[in-house]
Amino acid sequence: MHRISAFIVTAMIVLAGSITFAGTIYTWTDADGVKRYSNSPPPEDVEQYETINELQGDQEAEGRKREEYDRMVQEAGQAADRHFEQQAEEKAKAAQAERDRKMETxxxxxxxxxxxxxxxxxxxxxxxxxxxxxxxxxxxxxxxxxxxxxxxxxxxxxxxxx
Known part of the structure; x- marks a missing residue:
C-alpha cells in the first residue's frame, strides 16, 4: 500500500518539476476511480476533466501554484489510501465469506x-x-x-x- 502511495507522490513531484514546462495540467478520475494528472489531455473516452493553467509571474502566483500542487498531491495520496483500504476490506470480506462457506459445507x-x-x-x-x-x-x-x-x-x- 505504501509503495503505491510513494509512487503517486513521486509521480506528483515529477509532475511538479515539469509544471514550468507544461503550461496546462489535466486532472480526471479514471474508470477505476483513481485520480489522474497529466500535462497531456486525458484519453478521448474521458468526459469530465479539469484543467489547471500554469501561473507565471510574481511570488503570489508561484505560491498559488504551489498550494494547488500540494492540494493535488494530498488528494492523490488520500484517494490511493481510500482505494487500498477499500481493497483490503473487500479481501477481508471475501476471505470471511469463504471461511463461512467452508464451515457450512x-x-x-x-x-x-x-x-x-x-x-x-x-x-x-x-x-x-x-x-x-x-x-x-x-x-x-x-x-x-x-x-x-x-x-x-x-x-x-x-x-x-x-
Whole structure:
C-alpha cells in the first residue's frame, strides 16, 4: 500500500518539476476511480476533466501554484489510501465469506455422514440373528460404527482425510 502511495507522490513531484514546462495540467478520475494528472489531455473516452493553467509571474502566483500542487498531491495520496483500504476490506470480506462457506459445507458433510452411519446402525439392528450372524457379531459391528460416529464428532477434518 505504501509503495503505491510513494509512487503517486513521486509521480506528483515529477509532475511538479515539469509544471514550468507544461503550461496546462489535466486532472480526471479514471474508470477505476483513481485520480489522474497529466500535462497531456486525458484519453478521448474521458468526459469530465479539469484543467489547471500554469501561473507565471510574481511570488503570489508561484505560491498559488504551489498550494494547488500540494492540494493535488494530498488528494492523490488520500484517494490511493481510500482505494487500498477499500481493497483490503473487500479481501477481508471475501476471505470471511469463504471461511463461512467452508464451515457450512463442513457442517453439511458431517450431518450427512452422521445420518449415513446412524442408518447403518439401524440396518445392523434390523438384521436377523442366525447361524452366520450372532449377537456378538451384531454388537461388534454396531460398536465399530459407533466408533466412527465418535471419531466424526471428535475430529471431523481427520475423519474425512483418512
Amino acid at each position: 463442513q457442517a453439511s458433510r458431517i450431518a450427512a455422514e452422521r445420518e449415513r452411519l446412524e442408518k447403518e446402525i439401524a440396518a445392523i439392528n434390523g438384521r436377523a440373528l442366525g447361524p452366520n450372524f450372532s449377537p456378538g457379531q451384531k454388537a461388534a459391528l454396531i460398536e465399530r460404527v459407533q466408533e466412527k460416529i465418535n471419531h466424526l464428532e471428535r475430529d471431523p477434518d481427520n475423519y474425512f482425510n483418512r
